[in-house]
Amino acid sequence: MQGTKTYRISFLFLILALLCSWLLNISSGSVSIPFTDTVSTLLGKTPEITSWEYIIREYRMPKAFTSILVGAGLSLSGLLMQTLFRNPLAGPFVLGISSGASLGAALLLMGTSLLAGYTSFTFLGDVSLAIAASIGSFLVLLIVMIVAQRIKDTMALLIIGLMFGSITSAIVSVLAYFSSAESLQRFIFWSFGSVGNLSMNQLILLGGIVFLGVLLSIISIKSLNAFLLGENYAQSLGVSLKKSRLTIIIATGVLAGGITAFAGPIAFVGLAVPHLTRQIFNTMEHKVLIPAVMLYGAILMLLCDTLAQLPNSASVLPINAITSLVGAPVVIWLLVRKRKMMF
Amino acid sequence: MVKIGKNIVSVTDLAIGYESKTVAERINFELETGMLCGVVGINGIGKSTLLRTLGGFQPKLDGNIKLKGQNLEKYTSSTLSKELSVVLTEQPASKNLTAQELIALGRQPYTNWLGTLTKEDKQQIQASLDAFLLDKLRNNKCHELSDGQLQRVLVARAMAQDTSLILLDEPTTHLDLYHKVQILKMLQELAHNKQKTILFTTHEIELAIQLCDRILILDGKNHPFGDPCQLIEKKHFDRLFPSEMVQFDAKTGSFKVTK
Known part of the structure; x- marks a missing residue:
């Protein structure tokens, strides 16, 4: 395959773009802070108004880092799934993985209040939410994988993913009907998606999850490339199908599940970003694609979050709505322009 | 003989x-x-x-x-x-690979965990490209190739697997x-x-x-x-x-x- 050299300029451009969107993201928000003050605060100086420093350090910085982790991780999980299923329309949302995570979260947030009944069982640690969502997404992913082995048809697989989405939302409705107003509210807010509100500990945990996902993806680079030829060819190239498939599934489940747990179900990033990336990086080599989609996803997420923030206003739009508003047209545009979605 | x-x-x-x-x-x-x-x-x-x-x-x-x-x-x-290398009737799953990328995948059994190509790998790939008259098509995507050309690429990949x-x-x-x-x-x-x-x-x-x-x-x-x-x-x-x-x-x- 072609060396990474050819893409040096593109990578440089992406890193610059990431830096710019990061600055843009941090300098905008409900409280208007002049750009120069933002930069000087970031450089370690104390700004005119001391509360600005607090806002930037304690609120905007963690939010920006969450956006980066969420965007990069979701995009990577989308790329992994597109290669694993050899399907250009695969993504955590389309295949029902996010629905699985939602179900896990719903069972935990609303189900425990049902099961625990009248006892004051309110302990819902961040870790347990992450685990519940991860298990949910992991289970759906496994089922989809089993079905995918029997059904080679792309459309059938996507329809099955959609059906999983319906089943989950039905179960969630049933849960919602019986659960208390308080836990229902928690779930609804979670489902809007949000990259803010993460404590430092949560941020570190999310960072760890994404790091694990990236690590598993990196050790799968060679088999991911072989999967581009199809499973039989991959096997003939010495790839251990079971092992590498499982590694990729775990990576995807951890990424999509973990991120969904903390940031809510965020649509379209996983599906759209790999396709956007292939517009610039005209290669299928995962050594190039993995860092590229992560950078791209992080930029997109930062920009979406900046939009969601509605400059200088106190209201914040649900990030899930923004990514859909941005992502869905992108997918349509790609389809119309290329007639056919290439993978 | x-x-x-x-x-x-x-x-x-x-x-x-x-x-x-x-x-x-x-x-x-x-x-x-x-x-x-x-x-x-x-x-x-x-x-x-x-x-x-x-x-x-x-x-x-x-x-x-x-x-x-x-x-x-x-x-x-x-x-x-x-x-043992194979050329199957099934088409490669991704037709977005270039001819050279596809042939290079044939070297996977010999490359390190990241799939880095050594000088010897590159020589083998070049030899396969030459043997099947693919040198000019090396940067063409598979979906741009005719059936005959794609078949040659797939056989060249098997040859590169050595x-x-x-x-x-x-x-x-x-x-x-x-x-x-x-x-x-x-x-x-x-x-x-x-x-x-x-x-x-x-x-x-x-x-x-x-x-x-x-x-x-x-x-x-x-x-x-x-x-x-x-x-x-x-x-x-x-x-x-x-x-x-x-x-x-x-x-x-x-x-x-x-x-």
Whole structure:
């Protein structure tokens, strides 16, 4: 395959773009802070108004880092799934993985209040939410994988993913009907998606999850490339199908599940970003694609979050709505322009 | 002259098929280095099943397959990938790969955990590109290639894998006569010049008779195997198809429609 050299300029451009969107993201928000003050605060100086420093350090910085982790991780999980299923329309949302995570979260947030009944069982640690969502997404992913082995048809697989989405939302409705107003509210807010509100500990945990996902993806680079030829060819190239498939599934489940747990179900990033990336990086080599989609996803997420923030206003739009508003047209545009979605 | 060397494949009393159904049994043949061997037979007789069994994609039912003196089942997928490469009827899953990228994947058994290509890998890739006249097409995406070109890329990938045995499942389907001959001649050159053992299934019996060193006829009974001329002399091709439809003409080595 072609060396990474050819893409040096593109990578440089992406890193610059990431830096710019990061600055843009941090300098905008409900409280208007002049750009120069933002930069000087970031450089370690104390700004005119001391509360600005607090806002930037304690609120905007963690939010920006969450956006980066969420965007990069979701995009990577989308790329992994597109290669694993050899399907250009695969993504955590389309295949029902996010629905699985939602179900896990719903069972935990609303189900425990049902099961625990009248006892004051309110302990819902961040870790347990992450685990519940991860298990949910992991289970759906496994089922989809089993079905995918029997059904080679792309459309059938996507329809099955959609059906999983319906089943989950039905179960969630049933849960919602019986659960208390308080836990229902928690779930609804979670489902809007949000990259803010993460404590430092949560941020570190999310960072760890994404790091694990990236690590598993990196050790799968060679088999991911072989999967581009199809499973039989991959096997003939010495790839251990079971092992590498499982590694990729775990990576995807951890990424999509973990991120969904903390940031809510965020649509379209996983599906759209790999396709956007292939517009610039005209290669299928995962050594190039993995860092590229992560950078791209992080930029997109930062920009979406900046939009969601509605400059200088106190209201914040649900990030899930923004990514859909941005992502869905992108997918349509790609389809119309290329007639056919290439993978 | 064809140099015939040491034994690469030996198949004894092989039965192939699926748990519920035996497709073919009592298959016997041996191939040595540098041999080009065609497998012929009517549709559904088990050509592809034989190839899949030899390639380790499905278990045999009975008998023995030895690759370089060792039982096929003893190979792990990673050791097998250095001895046996395949060209399947299925299209590559991603047609967004360039010809060169696809051929480079053939080097996977030899590269490190990241798949970094060494100087030797690059030489092998270049040699494969040259051997199959693909140098000018190297940066073309697979979806931009014609059927014949894509087939050449897939065979070049198998060559880059640098294995002693190459299996091809119907490499000539969907090609016109010119490209059929082209690909088979290239396979013949690869076998004779690079001392590869090549086994392919085909419906092009007349071309196989002219180009192959050995032919295996799957006829559902005793599966004759040998030199094409000997097989003609022994009238093995005559029984390949029902004689009320087509008849084999031993003089020209071709089939004629029965009038």
